[in-house]
Amino acid sequence: MGTVVDAAIKVANGSAHTNKKVTVVFVLGGPGSGKGTQCSNIVEHFGYTHLSAGDLLRAEIKSGSENGTMIQNMIKEGKIVPSEVTIKLLQRAIQENGNDKFLIDGFPRNEENRAAFESVTGIEPEFVLFFDCPEEEMEKRLLSRNQGREDDNIETIRKRFKVYMESSLPVIDYYKAKGKVRKIDAARPIEEVFKAVKAVFTPESEKVAA
Numbered sequence: 417m418g419t420v421v422d423a424a425i426k427v428a429n430g431s432a433h434t435n436k437k438v439t440v441v442f443v444l445g446g447p448g449s450g451k452g453t454q455c456s457n458i459v460e461h462f463g464y465t466h467l468s469a470g471d472l473l474r475a476e477i478k479s480g481s482e483n484g485t486m487i488q489n490m491i492k493e494g495k496i497v498p499s500e501v502t503i504k505l506l507q508r509a510i511q512e513n514g515n516d517k518f519l520i521d522g523f524p525r526n527e528e529n530r531a532a533f534e535s536v537t538g539i540e541p542e543f544v545l546f547f548d549c550p551e552e553e554m555e556k557r558l559l560s561r562n563q564g565r566e567d568d569n570i571e572t573i574r575k576r577f578k579v580y581m582e583s584s585l586p587v588i589d590y591y592k593a594k595g596k597v598r599k600i601d602a603a604r605p606i607e608e609v610f611k612a613v614k615a616v617f618t619p620e621s622e623k624v625a626a
């Protein structure tokens with residue numbers, strides 16, 4: 417898995433700051449590419465904690481926060497919520513959790529997300545797990561996801577695909593140029609995708625010749 421990048425997350429605590437060393441993997445890919453599904457498998461096998469930016473934003477709406485209505489409107493339109501809001505939720509989740517290994521799923525979604533997270537937390541991802549999947553397949557999966565999500569309708573799905581192409585793919589290209597992207601063909605069945613994912617997370621020294 418390469419070398420472990422130690423990064424410290426800074427959390428304001430009155431005038432003092434507490435630092436926590438963490439390892440972060442960004443999990444990226446289009447809507448419906450299977451990020452959440454594979455993150456559950458990674459958690460089970462490799463002891464990471466899964467933080468989905470979308471899940472944190474949806475929980476923030478439910479909690480009745482003052483930002484709730486704004487977040488709900490952005491999600492309905494497939495737009496990206498201002499980084500400040502999402503980063504605060506991620507920082508809090510990392511700080512509150514006893515684990516030091518995190519999968520951050522669905523973030524960074526655009527250049528603003530990426531640059532702000534890096535400057536606020538000082539965290540560089542260990543690597544980026546990228547689920548590559550054709551739009552046609554993602555659309556099919558989203559339309560049959562059945563989780564009662566307000567954004568899983570064809571009108572919003574089209575907007576999310578556009579935002580993904582225009583704003584999220586450039587973030588993946590940024591990390592590609594740094595040699596940090598581990599690309600997975602996500603169009604295959606869940607078990608096959610996980611085989612490829614496992615190979616990325618298994619240290620070379622532990623890989624057994626088949």
Ligand code: ADP
Nearest residue numbers: 447448449450451452453557561604605606609
């Ligand atoms: P994401 O988090 O990337 O939006 P999900 O993990 O929620 O995607 O998956 C979207 C839908 O597709 C879910 O209903 C899930 O069960 C299904 N799904 C996930 N991976 C696959 C796969 N490899 N093949 C078929 N269906 C899948």
Ligand code: C5P
Nearest residue numbers: 469470490491494495496497522523525
């Ligand atoms: O990743 P997920 O599909 O759960 O994201 C759902 C929605 O949450 C996105 O379409 C977007 O409106 C919002 N979101 C965001 N910023 C992120 C992640 C998600 O605004 N970094």
Ligand code: MG
Nearest residue numbers: 451452468470
């Ligand atoms: Mg998801």
